[in-house]
Amino acid sequence: MASLVSKGAADKGTANTTGARHEDDNKVTTTPDKTVKEIPGKGRGLVARVDIATGTRILCEKPLLTVQPMAPSEVERAVAAKLKLLPKTEQRQFLSLHNHYPGRYPLSGIGGVYATASLINHSCVPNAHHSWNRGTGRETVHAIRDISAGDEITIAYDRGGPLLGFQCECAGGCLFTSSSSSAAAALLLQASDSRRLRLRRLDDSTGDAGLMARNPGKSLRLCRALLRDLADEFGPGNALLARTCYDAFQVCVAHGDLARAAVFARRMYEARVVCEGEDSPDTQRAAALASDPAGHAIFKAFGSAWQTPRDAVRPPEQDEARFNKWLFQE
Numbered sequence: 001m002a003s004l005v006s007k008g009a010a011d012k013g014t015a016n017t018t019g020a021r022h023e024d025d026n027k028v029t030t031t032p033d034k035t036v037k038e039i040p041g042k043g044r045g046l047v048a049r050v051d052i053a054t055g056t057r058i059l060c061e062k063p064l065l066t067v068q069p070m071a072p073s074e075v076e077r078a079v080a081a082k083l084k085l086l087p088k089t090e091q092r093q094f095l096s097l098h099n100h101y102p103g104r105y106p107l108s109g110i111g112g113v114y115a116t117a118s119l120i121n122h123s124c125v126p127n128a129h130h131s132w133n134r135g136t137g138r139e140t141v142h143a144i145r146d147i148s149a150g151d152e153i154t155i156a157y158d159r160g161g162p163l164l165g166f167q168c169e170c171a172g173g174c175l176f177t178s179s180s181s182s183a184a185a186a187l188l189l190q191a192s193d194s195r196r197l198r199l200r201r202l203d204d205s206t207g208d209a210g211l212m213a214r215n216p217g218k219s220l221r222l223c224r225a226l227l228r229d230l231a232d233e234f235g236p237g238n239a240l241l242a243r244t245c246y247d248a249f250q251v252c253v254a255h256g257d258l259a260r261a262a263v264f265a266r267r268m269y270e271a272r273v274v275c276e277g278e279d280s281p282d283t284q285r286a287a288a289l290a291s292d293p294a295g296h297a298i299f300k301a302f303g304s305a306w307q308t309p310r311d312a313v314r315p316p317e318q319d320e321a322r323f324n325k326w327l328f329q330e
């Protein structure tokens with residue numbers, strides 16, 4: 001979409017892997033920009049060999065194999081059958097991946113089955129984001145922070161906590177918790193911890209359709225608080241940020257406010273470009289909504305009390321304080 005400022009993979013050039021070359025085309029885990037290394041406490045991990053700028057596509061990979069959804073007891077058999085059909089090198093790659101349930105499910109305990117993406121370890125403060133591109137049928141990994149040569153490339157497996165199923169050794173918040181004794185680190189941790197608690201609470205309430213209908217002003221204020229915390233905690237390109245922009249978009253569009261809805265859709269687009277790339281269906285949908293917010297199914301669903309045209313006059317975006325006052329109706 002020409003009118004939007006692209007900050008994504010297509011424009012970034014420091015690392016040499018781009019969407020143009022698919023990783024599965026050569027099935028190597030060491031490329032000019034990244035390699036596999038032993039990481040203390042985590043097994044193998046993926047490490048950058050060059051500086052990688054935010055928004056760069058690090059990986060674009062087809063699964064080694066896929067199985068249709070079925071009962072858990074049948075998955076083991078289906079995986080075994082598919083595995084037999086793969087070339088020997090790929091069978092070996094598959095079997096070398098980490099198994100979460102080695103005794104019980106020797107094959108299906110190996111979760112995501114990608115030759116390279118499956119080697120990326122978790123961090124509570126990740127520098128990359130992984131997502132499934134349903135349009136191309138590939139898993140993509142994008143840098144969501146600038147990554148320096150020698151840094152481990154990490155993703156967030158989930159929202160952290162006990163669900164991970166292993167003792168997290170990442171250099172993010174949880175490391176501070178377990179081993180840091182410095183006062184500065186303790187302060188950082190405290191700020192980050194309370195932000196994360198707030199994040200979870202806010203995240204649970206921002207998508208509440210009842211609140212959007214009854215009290216859109218409050219809904220928007222919750223989105224504002226969440227967006228601020230998300231940017232502080234995870235940087236500019238994260239999927240939660242895109243989702244929160246979508247919540248704010250919905251609040252506005254459901255009450256007929258196309259001017260603000262268009263701004264939130266554009267921000268959602270910008271966040272998605274960074275973490276998923278231009279070819280992601282969700283990025284493309286965000287771009288379409290930014291051009292035509294009224295095309296959304298819930299346009300004016302809760303009335304038209306906030307009605308504005310898409311191109312209504314607004315403060316200049318460079319004047320951040322004034323612009324945000326307008327955007328969040330403060």
Ligand SMILES: C[S@@+](CC[C@H](N)C(=O)[O-])C[C@H]1O[C@@H](n2cnc3c(N)ncnc32)[C@H](O)[C@@H]1O
Pocket residue numbers: 041042043044045096097098100118119120121122123166167168169170
């Ligand atoms: C998808 S695999 C990642 C590659 C794995 N390190 C390997 O050598 O195959 C996931 C497993 O890696 C390990 N792991 C990933 N992130 C970790 C972390 N932050 N701390 C400790 N172990 C981690 C855990 O054993 C986890 O079950």
